[in-house]
Amino acid sequence: MADLSKIRNFSIVAHIDHGKSTLADRLIQACAAVPDREMEDQLLDNMELERERGITIKARAVNLTYTAQNGVTYELNLIDTPGHVDFSYEVSRSLRACEGAVLVVDASQGIEAQTLANTYLALDNGLEIVPVINKIDLPAADPERAKKEIEDIIGLPAEDAPCISAKMNINIPDVLEKIVRDIPPPKGDPDAPLRALIFDSQYDSYRGVIVTFRIFDGTLRVGDTIRMMAIGTEFEVLELGKLLPLGTAPCSELGPGTVGYFTAGIKNVRDTAVGDTITHASRPAEEPLPGYRPVQPMVFSGVYPADGADLPDLRDALEKLHLNDASFVFEPESSVALGFGFRCGFLGLLHMEIVQERLEREYNLDLITTAPSVVYKVDLTDGQTVTVDNPLHYPNPANIAQSYEPFVKATIITPPAFTGNIMELCQERRGEYIGMNYLDGDRAEILYNMPLNEIIYDFFDALKSRSKGYASLDYELIGYRPSKLVKLDVLLNGEVVDALSFIVHVDKAYPRARRIVEKLKEHIPRQMFEVPIQAAIGGKIIARETVRALRKDVLAKCYGGDITRKKKLLEKQKEGKKRMRNLGSVSVPQEAFMAVLKFDE
């Protein structure tokens, strides 16, 4: 068994763009022990190549060997945390697997909302924090200010925090020394019943699901039959080992305090939920590790192939993505306007964007997505309560006794100059002011309770544009509140376009309706007839715009015998038309569906 005193398990906590992955690469490089310069380049090149080809899946944990200045060789496990606000649960599980966290703060930008949220998460999990000031090479760098912020805002001593530049490879060994010195080694009883925490699982088409875990108690061996305590599934461990920067180091057993992976011919990541506890089927632990929570999608959206013929490809892509990301769910749905597609549930708006982008980029799909919706709860007059995540299923107002919408507590950190703008934005979005704290002279923290449905409509974009990009946001669900909601329908040429319907607070219905008809007017090309665009609640029209009829679309010029030019033009027009959706008699380009998702400009 490994000597626990020589193991350090840690994460890196940073705001996006503050240099987390660059620092991770530098730490790996510093521990790679490849003395020859060329060899080192080679090593990095190899990683690059593998990443490009996508033949290795990105490891969520990397096992490193570091010989410290005191001559002792340590085993370091660097555990990656997902980078954004929607994954706070996953982040919390990754942090649970560590004894410490390196807190990276940008020397020029200081602490941001996300850093703060994750730092608190790390502190809540009892982690030792090692502050590091990064990007000291930048002209605007002010390491002393950043240190002061860490001390004032988080209350951690930071006077001897390493000042580094991950990009320029400055002072990286200082970080490693701090890690082995300040972060405590793991504890655990190798003979106790097995308890290991799953903090990541990814699907590999050759080996099935690769589960990454941290052992707290007991010993795991190849051939063991294990049980997932929350899900209840059992598997026989086929391969066990450590994840190295390049490839893996299989071994026959792993003891407490260690981080590793196993495979067991598992077909689906759903069987290996993040946060679940692994134990032995023959000698199960009495209690699982605390904190398991099943995945709960908070934001739903319809995802349709731009070309209906691509439906099987979309299904295939969703299934493949789902193998690797159990946190999003999907089921078939159909729309009169968009045909057949899928209703997808996501952890949050960013998660939704990531999944959509992966579908488009990695699977080369052209998608139309509908307005995101949160999950509403509705008490019906007959005493039933229903949940609604799709505007199409919103009950008839006559049958509704009371509607409820989810609220979040939003934390926004911004330079004080923008607090006015941001509070105005939050008020506009029906926010309920809780308070504001000046973290220091340069930074204020604004707290609001806000309806989630106001955040999922371009709130991030609006926040960025009203703070010149400086404000950062974190939010957590706090529960449901009674609300006055209505379903807003959009009509083109007198016909309801189901894919454009959405649920909105009654006070916001009119401005939203105005914006949506204006946006549609901008994006619907003129047709051979006039197209009225209307927004309605129930049967009542509350906003209207008109796309004037096209007057002239003709090549009335002497091209002589150049038929090819005419043909090419028509071919282009034909292709353009094919890409549009025909809603009744009206042709609507895909962009129109996307444009209505942006309200604040």
Added chain:
Amino acid sequence: MSSKPAGLYMHIPFCQSKCAYCDFYSYAASETAKKEYVSALISAVIAFSAQAIGTFFDSIYFGGGTPSLLENEDLQALLYTIHAYYEVSEEAEITLEANPGTVAEVRWEGLHAMGFNRLSLGMQSAVDTELAALGRIHTFGETARAVQKARAAGFSNIGLDLMLGIPGQTKESLKVSLEALLSLSPDHVSAYLLKLEEGTPFYARYPEGKGLPSEEEQAEFYLTTCEFLADNGYIQEEISNFAKPGKESVHNQKYWTLAPYLGLGPGAHSDFGGRRFAFPADTKAFTEAAKAGTLTSLLIMEDEAPNRAEETVFLALRTGAGLTRKALLNAAPNGNLMFDKIADALAPYAKQGLARIDGESVRLTPAGFLLANALMTEALLAMGQN
């Protein structure tokens, strides 16, 4: 298809000066360069004569550019060569495009005597400030005199070009041009909508059409013109072409009815021998290849197997006679079905007054011609070919 009489197009890529809206391949050239080009074109006529064996031509069209910039003797030499090497009908329509500012009065008789029997004159407008705005080198007075002199010289088939959407053009000024045009009693009228083409001075001068008559006004101008010409006995042959009965342009019909035509000269297009091809718009390359006897290697193959059904649809829809069931059946074995699909797809637009549809034909109305691209796109999508 090959039994249809063919047309021969001769491209003359020279202009005295370039009009500010024009993106056709043409430029000012020295007398030597013109002579050199005429020899090259004569070589081309001879070189392609082998491919034209067995083809009967009933139209020869000298277009440009400004063919009237060539001397009478050069035009004579070209016509002579054509007649020597090609089978040309006695009654063939032989057209010369001419810029009213470029033909000395004494030349008309000679042009008529050598065989030209149809003139196409670029009148464009009767308002001289509009002509100047277009960068034209002639006045309306010169056009009127040219028409008069040409008639006196024996030309009994004269077409005039009219431009719609000229900078500064108004409803009233258009009316002036239309009345003036009518006073010259042309046999044929081409009424074109000015189109902004990339790379022309107009394109930079009127960004996105700002400063030009609005789309709405252009549409009005077009409808006014169609109505005016119809009221005065002209039949709408095609979107932009109008003729007195019996004076329809034989040559233009080739393009719209899928009859074969051979185009010689840089930038000239052909639909000949079942294929569509073109010469690159490069006079130097053309002249050198003609000298070296390698003209065929210069050809750009545009379409080796044209989809005749699609072509029939979008070309016939340009014409006043419209798309007929018969024409589509000639072009494709399932033409009947295609015709029905197209008629169905366009039926809603017929209700709007954009088309007239009966069991045998689909014809666009003037309002429909204004939306021809959109309607053709519908028709092409409806006929179910990709």
